[in-house]
Amino acid sequence: MRTFIKSWIPQCLWILRSPSRTFHGNNRLLTSQIISYYESISQGKKELPEYFNFASDVLDEWARLEKDGKKPANPAFWWVNDEGEEVKWSFEELGSLSKKAANVLSEACGLQRGDRVVAVLPRVPEWWLLNVACMRTGIVLIPGTSQLTAKDILYRLQASKAKCFVTDDERAPAVESVLPGSQFLKSKLIVGKGSRAGWLNLKELLAVASADHQCVKTKSQDPMVVYFTSGTTGFPKMVLHTQSSYGIGFASTGRYWLNLTPSDIMWNTSDTGWAKSAYGSVFGPWICGSCVFVHNMPLFKPEVVGETLSRYPITTFCTAPTAFRMLVQHDMSRYKFPSLKHCVTGGEGLNPEVLAKWKTQTGLDIHEGYGQSETVGLCANIKGMKIKPGSLGKPLPPYDVQIIDDQGAVVPAGKEGTIAIRVHPTRPFCMFSGYLDDPEKTAATVRGDFYVTGDRGIMDEEGYVWFIGRDDDIINSAGYRIGPFEVESALIEHPAVAEAAVVSSPDPVRGEVVKAFIVLAPAFVSHDREKLTLELQEHVKKVTAPYKYPRKVEFVQDLPKTVSGKVQRNVLRKKEWENVKKEQK
Structure with a gap:
């Protein structure tokens, strides 16, 4: 796989810069060798590479191209806050710092390949370092929203059997309150300036850590990340993704829905605890060599968003439909966004009137997309295709998305059913491995030849998918x-x-x-x-x-x-x- 990546990225640079947007009848772009590779895997023409690691096979390759002057002069990571502080890392600096963080996890925290780490942090730079450090060490990252309470934290620690917890000063007391019930926890890592009894300080450890680190040789199907997702009849399930399902699978999301190139700067406002952060703040942008932009906004404020889009050269913006509703109510026409050229949304339904108001106020469309914690991007309104207000767009490769009935049969165009993905005879590689430690619920997601999303929808005559509502009570x-x-x-x-x-x-x-x-x-x-x-x-x-x-x-x-x-x-x-x-x- 490493040989493939090294040959693919330089070709990808030319492909991504190309203005060509050739469409086929089934809405699959013909210009991308990346998608061709994915489809070959999904169709059984090629096997998944035996070994793959996103940190070494993708991020380190961008660092090499950056060093050789073969990549646009764009940072890999750009973080700001309300106090005027900024953090900028090149891919080379991201590599060096993440190697230090990897040594902290292995040496100071005593973690080994396959161990699990729960990270409950706001939008701070260290969260991104931990993502890459876990990839380098083969440690499984479990992100959690910063709104989790002590009860939520205890459940996650017990269910995941995590050996390390990473958080900040504000949330550390909640962790301490449940320590008696956390028998698997071995180390606690705090992100902040001060010290706390019983906790290791990440900043202090990074200051003395070595940047000399050899990335582990992970297999494509090795576990990489776990997201907790809510259920209707029990506590949250653990969605397990492998090195390849996220590390390779998000290329189609980044290339087509997010429309990213190495010259782009992407701002995704998602909380770090949600899978949406993987979509737009880690894998989607970085697999395309783009810059991940972050504003540490504790609360969503329309005026801060307007000022940020005006001040910084952000080219791609992603936020939730609810946030777009708040933005148009604030009236974005009072701002000028000189660099912004592509806006996307997902996670809930986008009202057509919000799309129309955003277009009037900014001159830009909102490209709605659809996916789940269990998948990468499933459907999207791709730039260059006709947008039908209220639709989720068309299926993204390599998924075969259909609307099925209760018996698992595909229904005619225009008829309501369950939105589903064909998994037989070939299961798409960019899907979750299953619900960790819950084979019954994993098996329950399959109906006939299809994985069922739990969402109701219709597909029209042109192949656009329309969301109706949930099959269950979520x-x-x-x-x-x-x-x-x-x-x-x-x-x-x-x-x-x-x-x-x-x-x-x-x-x-x-x-x-x-x-x-x-x-x-x-x-x-x-x-x-x-x-x-x-x-x-x-x-x-x-x-x-x-x-x-x-x-x-x-x-x-x-x-x-x-x-x-x-x-x-x-x-x-x-x-x-x-x-x-x-x-x-």
Whole structure:
């Protein structure tokens, strides 16, 4: 594989600079040798390389080309914050610093190849160093959103059996509070200026670490990263990706949906805990030799986004549909974006009116894409193709995306069904290996010859895919996937709650919000409902991540149930959506 990469990147430079955008009838670009390689693997014409490592086979090759003057003078990484601080790394500097970080993990933390590390950090430069350092050492990285509570952290430590936890000063107390139940944890690494008892300080260790490090020789199918994803009937599942599924698979996402070249600077606002960060802040840009731009925004502020896009030479911008809704409400026409040329979004539905307003205010289209934690980019509106407002675009290679029925048969164009990926007779290599330690749930994702996404949709006569909604009860609020089971479990812990059911409720800004239907315990029936609502909301914020709390609460006498006693969330959800739509009229 290393020989292939070395020959591929110089060719890729010419391909990516080429203005040619030749389309075939099935919407697969014919100009890319990269996609041809992927399709050959997916079609069984070529095998996956036995060995592959993104750090040595891709990042170090860009560093070599950079040093030889064969790559545009663009940094690999550019970080800023509200205080005016900046960090810029070339690919060569990224390589050197990540080698130091690799030695810290191996020597100071005592970690070995295959060990797992949970990293819960905001958008700080060290998070990117840890990503690359884990690749170099063969250590499995488990990112987590910085909003995780102590209960969330304990579950992740116990489920993953992680041997190291990396976080900052603000979140360290939550980790310390669950240490008695974290029997697998061997070391704790803190990112910050100060010291903390029982913790190793990453900054101090990097200052004395050697940059002499030999990258491990990882196999293509070796584990690389795990993302926790919410479920409807249990706690989050662990989505496992290999060195090749992410390290090679994101080339189509970066090249086609993100439309990146080595001259581009990409800003993706995603939280570091989500798979979206892998899409637009690590693999997508770096496999194309682009610069990853980061603004350490603790909270999303439209005025900060406008000023940042005006001040810095950002060419590609990605944020969630909810954020785009906030931006157009702020009116982006007051700003000038001299470098911006490509905007993308994903993670939730994009309203056609938001797309139209953004176009009016900035002169730019928004190219919606679609993927999951279990995949790389599945569908996208590629630059140069007709955008149908509200659609997810067309399938990206090498995926064969279809709409299927309950028996696994492909349905006709225009008919609703489940969005699915063909996995038989050949499973695309750029998919997850499975849910770690959960073969039953992994097997449940296959229906006939297809992997089922759990999303409902239709495909029109031209091959565009349209999202309808979830097959299950997952709530997608401003791009955050929230499993009702977790919120219900938190509510039941409160003495006032006898029963609880959680569903989505439509919202003009977030798309969906969490709504809880609650049956009160007898002793609390006469309590003030307004005060009780606030108390329950605060309780959920403390027990689980704050973004999961129910923004709407309705107290009911009972919950609809099946004859076997199972709560019918679908009945509540249908009624809720119908009532809100009526109110809006």
